[in-house]
Amino acid sequence: MAQWDDYSTGTRIKLLRGKVTQQNLADLTGLSIGAIQKAEQDQRMSLRTLLKIADALGTDISVIHGQQAPHRMQSRDDRTALQRLSRAVHDTSAGFLPNDIEPPTLVELGDFTRRVWKLYWKGHYSEAAGIAAPFLAEAAARLREQPDGERAEAWEVLSDAYRIGAYCANLMGARDLAYSAIGHARGAAERAASPMRLALVDSGRSWIYLRDARLDDALVLAEKAALDIEPRFSRATADELTVYGSHINFAAVVASRAGNQVRAEDFLSQSHATGALMGGEHGCYGTLFGPVTATTQAVGINVALGETGKALKLAESIKDTSPLQHAARNRYAMDKALAQADAKMWDASLDTLERALVGAPEWARHQALPGVIVEKVGRASTARLRRISKLIGASPASGGFRTATRRTAL
Incomplete structure (x- = not known):
């Protein structure tokens, strides 16, 4: 299997572009379609062109040059969301905020917090990460505007915003960003003097x-x-x-x-x-x-x-999982499928797995357990394995499950 640095720069751009057309990429960058075509044909491009393409693809120049590989299984939307989240985490922690930002009220920020958590627990991690970026900026702006002696609640909201960012980054494989965000979340929780949030942040760091x-x-x-x-x-x-x-x-x-x-x-x-x-x-x-x-x-x-x-x-005693959040129900399904695979209940395991993958494809993209389960099942049901392999995005004959699903399943 070719390594990322084995590809040419033009091929790496084409791979990162994925299902986005050349015309779409041209529109996103403000470049001509001819410039995109030349870049993908490995013709020399200026640093300005390279920067615009990297920004539109939500990635780093070093990834396009082959100096580091992109996170596997990430779409362009994933990369863009992580890029914006990274900027928000680092900018807000350094005190850099947009000049035109109008801080919401604490009540509005509380509503926003619940909205982002709802997306997160539905398994829409890319969308939650994308929203967490402006949320961080607005929470930081609210803190800046709060009068002295009335900032505890604003610090709490900012801690929540950083923690959400850390959770999204951790699930999407951006470990350095997760460490950075959870560190800032703890600093904000300390300033808020909130024992509950300190515990939540420490538990989040433990997960990282x-x-x-x-x-x-x-x-x-x-x-x-x-x-x-x-x-x-x-x-x-x-x-x-x-x-x-x-x-x-x-x-x-x-x-x-x-x-x-x-x-x-x-x-x-x-x-x-x-x-x-x-x-x-x-x-x-x-x-x-x-x-x-x-x-x-x-x-x-x-x-x-x-x-x-x-x-x-x-698992047999559990009759109703509807009270759980969407992601928790899916996680339980994966655990049940893994237990069935360990017990050599091949067909039951694949049935459980397939239902979860079909019902929650967005959530499944960021999980490792599907590949682990398929590896355990092996060739017990070839036709079904091929169908599930397509859902996961790997080939059962290639041994690609382990490579394509390196993220921890938690």
Whole structure:
């Protein structure tokens, strides 16, 4: 398989362009179609032309030159959204804001926060990342306009905006941007003196560690984030139980990935107890938790621990996942399909997988588990594998699943 730097500059532009026509790219850059054609024919182009093409494709000049490869499975929209998000994160943290920006009210920003989280939990990560960029600028502008002594809430909103940006970047494979954004989110949470948001940010950083294969660091931080906000259950509010439950549940996820069964089961027990006390799903601070969340997450945790039988038994007990967010339902489907594959229930696994891929193609683009599941199933159902391979974007005969799905499945 050819490496990115094996291609010519013109071929790299053509590959990055994807389904965008030459005329569309010309319109986006303000260049003539002749200039685009010459660039793709490897004729010499000026730095100005190169900069315009890179900007329109949402990528860096170094990617076009072959000095670094683009993130696999990313569309032009993905790259553009990440590029704009990166500018917003770095500009706002440095205090650079557009001169003509009019800061919304804190109430308006609160509504905007909920809107972006809704997109995120639907699995529309590229769209959420694109909206997070102007959201960051407006939150920073609101903070600048707030009177002294009245900035705590504005700092909270800014922390939320950075955290959303970090989550989108992490899922879309932009690890450096995720680290930067979550760092700024923590700084804003500290300025807000908000223990709840500090815990949310620390849990978010733990997730970035997990996807970066820093398992020991991830486990320490995940446990700390949960224990820092452990409530007194006799008088805890629904919000407090939601945040604590989601945090202790995530600690169980991290412990299971690290192979620490004792701690994973202990955290999982606390997660189930919290969910049972709540009695139903509740959402706040960009997260949702309750008994259904606790049980569906336990399926994936048991799969990671090698407890396939337990995972399948739990899956059989789950009758209704409608209370969950869209992305959480899809994630549960992947965990169930993986458990079925581990149990050599090939057809059932592929049925579960295919339903999820067809129902949530946008979400699936950023997940690694589909490729992992297909690798486990192997050639058990060739016709269906070909159909699912097309949905994933890899060939079962090429061994391309592992390469095309390098992102962690969490």
